[in-house]
Amino acid sequence: MSAAPTVRLEGVGVTYGEGAAALRALAGVTLDIAAGEVTLLLGPSGSGKTTLLQVMGCLLRPTHGRVQLFGRALDGATPEALAALRLAHVGFVFQHYNLFPTLRAWENVAIALDLKGRTPPAQREEAMALLDRLGLGDRATHFPSELSGGQKQRVAIARALAGTPGLILADEPTAALDSRTGQGVVATLRELATREGCAVVIVSHDPRVEPFADRVLHLEDGRVLDDRRVRRDEAS
Amino acid sequence: MAGTPPRHPLHGTTLLAWRNLTHDRPRFVVTLIGVVFAVLLMGVELGLLVGFARTTSGIVDHSGADLWIVPAGTTNVDIAGRLDERRRFQALAVPGVAAVDPLMMQFGFWKKPDGGNESVALVGVDIASRRGGPWNLVEGRVEDLQQQDAVIIDRLYAAKLGVQRLGDTIEINAKRARVVGFTQGLRTFTQSPYVFMTHRNALAYSNYRPDQTTYLLVTLAPGADAEGVRRAIRERLVTVDVWHTAAFARQAQKYWLITTGAGSALLLSALLGLVVGVVIVGQTLYATTVDRLPEYATLRAIGAPAGYLNRVILKQAGISAALGFGVGTLAVYAVVAITAFGNVAVIMPAWLVLVLALLTVVMCAFGALISIRRLVRIDPTSVFA
Numbered sequence: 001m002s003a004a005p006t007v008r009l010e011g012v013g014v015t016y017g018e019g020a021a022a023l024r025a026l027a028g029v030t031l032d033i034a035a036g037e038v039t040l041l042l043g044p045s046g047s048g049k050t051t052l053l054q055v056m057g058c059l060l061r062p063t064h065g066r067v068q069l070f071g072r073a074l075d076g077a078t079p080e081a082l083a084a085l086r087l088a089h090v091g092f093v094f095q096h097y098n099l100f101p102t103l104r105a106w107e108n109v110a111i112a113l114d115l116k117g118r119t120p121p122a123q124r125e126e127a128m129a130l131l132d133r134l135g136l137g138d139r140a141t142h143f144p145s146e147l148s149g150g151q152k153q154r155v156a157i158a159r160a161l162a163g164t165p166g167l168i169l170a171d172e173p174t175a176a177l178d179s180r181t182g183q184g185v186v187a188t189l190r191e192l193a194t195r196e197g198c199a200v201v202i203v204s205h206d207p208r209v210e211p212f213a214d215r216v217l218h219l220e221d222g223r224v225l226d227d228r229r230v231r232r233d234e235a236s
Numbered sequence: 237m238a239g240t241p242p243r244h245p246l247h248g249t250t251l252l253a254w255r256n257l258t259h260d261r262p263r264f265v266v267t268l269i270g271v272v273f274a275v276l277l278m279g280v281e282l283g284l285l286v287g288f289a290r291t292t293s294g295i296v297d298h299s300g301a302d303l304w305i306v307p308a309g310t311t312n313v314d315i316a317g318r319l320d321e322r323r324r325f326q327a328l329a330v331p332g333v334a335a336v337d338p339l340m341m342q343f344g345f346w347k348k349p350d351g352g353n354e355s356v357a358l359v360g361v362d363i364a365s366r367r368g369g370p371w372n373l374v375e376g377r378v379e380d381l382q383q384q385d386a387v388i389i390d391r392l393y394a395a396k397l398g399v400q401r402l403g404d405t406i407e408i409n410a411k412r413a414r415v416v417g418f419t420q421g422l423r424t425f426t427q428s429p430y431v432f433m434t435h436r437n438a439l440a441y442s443n444y445r446p447d448q449t450t451y452l453l454v455t456l457a458p459g460a461d462a463e464g465v466r467r468a469i470r471e472r473l474v475t476v477d478v479w480h481t482a483a484f485a486r487q488a489q490k491y492w493l494i495t496t497g498a499g500s501a502l503l504l505s506a507l508l509g510l511v512v513g514v515v516i517v518g519q520t521l522y523a524t525t526v527d528r529l530p531e532y533a534t535l536r537a538i539g540a541p542a543g544y545l546n547r548v549i550l551k552q553a554g555i556s557a558a559l560g561f562g563v564g565t566l567a568v569y570a571v572v573a574i575t576a577f578g579n580v581a582v583i584m585p586a587w588l589v590l591v592l593a594l595l596t597v598v599m600c601a602f603g604a605l606i607s608i609r610r611l612v613r614i615d616p617t618s619v620f621a
């Protein structure tokens with residue numbers, strides 16, 4: 001492989017707390033995440049999935065090991081430097097959407113573009129294009145409270161896609177959705193990885209997500225138990 | 237493309253700030269009322285301070301003189317000892333002095349037509365130079381003062397002095413006097429209204445000897461060095477104080493506002509307004525911030541720099557400040573308009589409006605501080621909870 005992987009973790013460990021109260025959430029995780037691939041992160045509750053996602057997304061500095069994002073080592077980066085990296089490279093999709101309730105759908109997307117320095121007219125135009133692409137063109141002026149769960153999650157995906165980041169991290173994006181809607185959301189993420197070539201990591205308990213993944217990582221007690229490539233079922 | 241969103245002027249942090257404020261209208265209204273109230277309180281107290289200050293030095297400010305020769309130890313224009321007339325000729329002999337005019341200030345008793353008594357301040361003016369007033373005449377003419385028993389008073393005190401119109405007669409120190417003119421807005425801090433008359437008449441109404449006066453007002457020759465002349469007069473006349481007009485005005489203001497405690501009381505109330513404003517703005521802004529913590533955490537998680545979050549808070553404070561200041565200033569001007577016809581004036585010069593604006597900004601910035609401090613500790617990983 002010539003290009004650096006999107007994310008490279010080497011011996012990553014995360015321990016919460018200190019002394020007797022210390023809790024090891026991740027231990028010795030070494031793996032690469034490649035562009036254009038959808039990785040499904042599985043594991044029982046408390047196994048460290050969210051923690052791992054936070055490390056990959058530059059939200060959490062690991063207590064051990066090294067992290068590289070697009071070949072750049074994150075050792076010693078300040079909180080502000082990490083925020084800048086997240087802004088430039090990472091799109092987040094949350095279980096509870098985390099939309100801004102006082103902003104209309106398109107404004108939610110526009111804020112992410114504002115953060116990336118787009119002018120107000122460019123914000124409007126790109127936000128509308130993204131919502132169109134997610135099939136929400138006619139819901140652009142709705143407030144989140146006026147949208148269904150699936151529509152909200154698609155707005156959140158549009159926001160995560162703003163500025164085309166190289167890495168999309170989704171923590172239980174389908175947990176609050178019915179299975180059909182959830183499947184639609186995952187299909188959208190799958191399509192993004194294929195079309196835009198971005199790396200997508202999805203944490204999910206939902207077995208229906210698996211057919212969309214290129215790779216399934218199984219975590220248990222903060223360790224990678226199983227890492228397998230899956231043959232994608234194009235039909236579903 | 238279906239449903240193009242309507243264009244609106246707000247975006248980014250301004251949009252977030254505006255929506256944060258307007259989403260909870262009752263709280264926004266409380267914030268604005270707080271700012272308006274604080275601006276009104278600060279504006280009225282500071283405006284009163286300016287009004288009082290101008291009242292205490294009105295005669296000095298309007299004298300048109302360059303220097304004031306005053307009995308040694310004089311602290312304000314309303315209360316002073318006496319000067320001998322020979323001082324006038326000594327002063328005239330100092331190079332750089334063009335003219336020296338007497339001005340008499342002396343308390344007296346005013347007997348109203350219905351018999352009641354009021355304390356008044358007699359102001360004896362050299363009629364040729366008119367140094368020392370009166371000014372702002374709305375009825376009558378200054379020349380009319382030359383009649384033997386003529387006096388001019390202010391409209392604001394006409395009722396208090398039992399006078400209604402020109403020609404009304406009263407008694408001053410048991411001698412007949414007649415009102416020949418009215419000024420408008422010449423207030424007195426001592427609550428003894430000024431009664432203007434010629435210096436000659438003033439001597440007759442008072443117990444001054446004919447060769448006495450209270451002040452000597454110096455007009456400098458063109459090009460004369462004011463400070464040099466002031467020192468020269470001081471050296472030659474010895475037992476007098478000599479003030480630049482502006483300095484004497486400031487002295488009179490200091491004297492009354494500090495000795496009576498009026499100044500510190502007003503400043504204290506203004507400070508109170510500031511504190512009330514900071515507390516209300518801080519409190520409501522903080523409540524909004526706490527309500528919106530998950531959104532701030534989300535912003536931080538998706539990569540917003542700390543400054544972006546702070547800008548949202550500061551803009552909320554700024555919008556509250558601007559709206560509150562606008563309404564508050566209007567309210568202050570309403571008070572200014574109302575008090576223009578009362579015997580205490582709230583005065584709002586342009587510089588004071590600027591001071592008020594500055595205080596409002598300071599107030600809202602301080603109010604924003606606790607919210608900003610809270611956001612420093614925000615944990616972006618909390619979005620996954």
Ligand SMILES: Nc1ncnc2c1ncn2[C@@H]1O[C@H](COP(=O)(O)OP(=O)(O)OP(=O)(O)O)[C@@H](O)[C@H]1O
Nearest residue numbers: 016017023025043044045046047048049050051052
């Ligand atoms: N901020 C924190 N402070 C202390 N302990 C934490 C913190 N976050 C997570 N943990 C602990 O770390 C371990 C891993 O948590 P994590 O959230 O990564 O699990 P998870 O696999 O995402 O679980 P779930 O499927 O329930 O979301 C858990 O034991 C959890 O209690």
Ligand SMILES: [Mg+2]
Nearest residue numbers: 049050051171
């Ligand atoms: Mg989790």
